[in-house]
Amino acid sequence: MSARSKAPASARNGLTIAVFAAVVLSMPFWLPLIGGYEALATKIVIWAIFAVGFDILLGFTGYLSFGHAAFFGTSAYTTGLMLKHVSADVLPAMGASILVTVFLAFLLGVITLRRAGIYFAILTLAFAQMFHVAALSIFQGWTGGDNGLTMSTRPELLGIPMTGLNVFYFAAAIAIVGFYIALRIRNSPFGLMLRSIKSNAMRLEYTGVYVRAYKQIGFMISAVYAGVAGSLMVIYEPYVATKFLHWSTSGEIVIMSVIGGVGTLIGPMLGATFMLYFQNVVQAFIGEQWKLVLGIIFMLVVIFMPGGFMEGLRRLRGAVTPGGASGAGADSTASARQPAE
């Protein structure tokens, strides 16, 4: 616990949100300065929403899901179909996507949350892959199979065309609200329950708490974030790729969260930014091997710095101000074996 936690939680939250909003909203201006481009900012914000939601599950309850692509992808397909066949307005499309995601998360939660740890990771991986397979075979008529789902009309929000920066600010607003909700969840009694599940689910069960319900709700909240992100992805590039349902999408969100720092909310978003930046900007310099480099970075982080970038930052701060930051004693030994990156 750092000394700063003595300040009231609400005041700290307000400051965090303000800084976060400023950074996010100004992204189209600062991102091009470091080699990015405007459209990349939109993608980063969308994945950041996905990452925050993923952290509510992995970071708080400690459940590693390898199946969040199911929510991201199903929601994307729902949005695509709604935009194509019902209305070009994004609101009904997003509403429908969220409903579908909640329903799906309920079903998958009932099946997969029976077990924890390794079992849970495998089960989510397998059942998410079922949706990918089903989209390519049974629902081929709806999803367009391997070709993906293309839309002819541009989506709009209450008459405003969703193009360029409009999409960005729409997504950014949702990201800020989503981050705020996540912060509130973390400080709420419900968030405490989720984190108690991570530290000792059995003890929690013995105190008379119905753990399954908390897990289920946490899982569903996390899924809704993934669904919103999937929906926004389709609004951003009016196209649904089958890759959205593939396990590699689940893998990407896992990599982002872990690289950034699980359980910190900010970390996974940082990881999302890093990964997309790497994928789109750094790739230009190192070519096709960017995935290999990313895989190696991921392994190094898992092996030497399980807390991700956020742990790295903490160690750096501990090293720069010896004795200043609390827990510097523990940090100094840790920073000694910090890998050179």
Next chain:
Amino acid sequence: MTINSVFLQLLTGLQLGAIYALIALGLTLIFGTLGVVNFAHGALYMLAAYCAVIIAGKMGFLAAIVLVPIMLFVVGIALERGLIRYFYNRPHVDQILVTFGLAIVVEEVVKWIFGANNIPFKLPAWGNGVAFLHEYIPFLEGFVVFPKWRLILVAVSLLTVFALFALLQFTRFGLIVRAGMREPEMLRFLGVDITKRFAIVFGLGALIAGIAGVFGGPITQVSPGVGMNLLVPSFLVVVIGGMGSLAGALIAALMLGMALAFTAEIASLQQIIIYLIAVVVLLGRPRGLLGKKGVME
């Protein structure tokens, strides 16, 4: 359905189950002893298939059959000593993450060297062509053929399974490993150095993946993504069978293989049948068919 088609589907199911069984056996063996879920197990299969293509091309197929499993055994032991053992005391999530990262790295390295596409795997002359089954089996009517290589795969899988069970059942090493799967603490108290033996178990799992790669490669594919594509159904096999249960994995592999073979005519059902079976089994028996209470709670 005629007796011929039923027979052929049984054979196809056996062959499909054989590949799953080989991969799942390694997975569940490593899981049962070391408590580690190896997300890189598919990558080991893929690596074995690539090695087999290269060695078979340069030194002949028989050399590949001998060398590749040995190579994979060495790779497995190196992996356990160099990486996995540092993760025994870390959370399970970390073990999944590090093996997942490893799978990505191996896949990307192979993609870098050999390209992303499927490379051809030529069968040896003695394994090519089809077997005329009606000449050997009296109750078949008319003309029944089946690819020879697939029969060989089934035979090799059966041999591997028997060898593994014999090793675990009838040797001192097997006795210690089986005891270690049940009560690793107690074994340590008794002064048995189980970590050394568990390293061998990891190598053994990799060796089985090596056998699967040599004989399965010509049937599945030899592409960087093949490992991960096989890993998902193999995980299902392990989970349906009950994690850490070798017999369970065999039953589940056979079950899924048969399910795939007998739904071949309904393509859309075939795609998701294995997941449907998994849902049904897990709703009824959350620990899997032969899963024991207390394993991985």
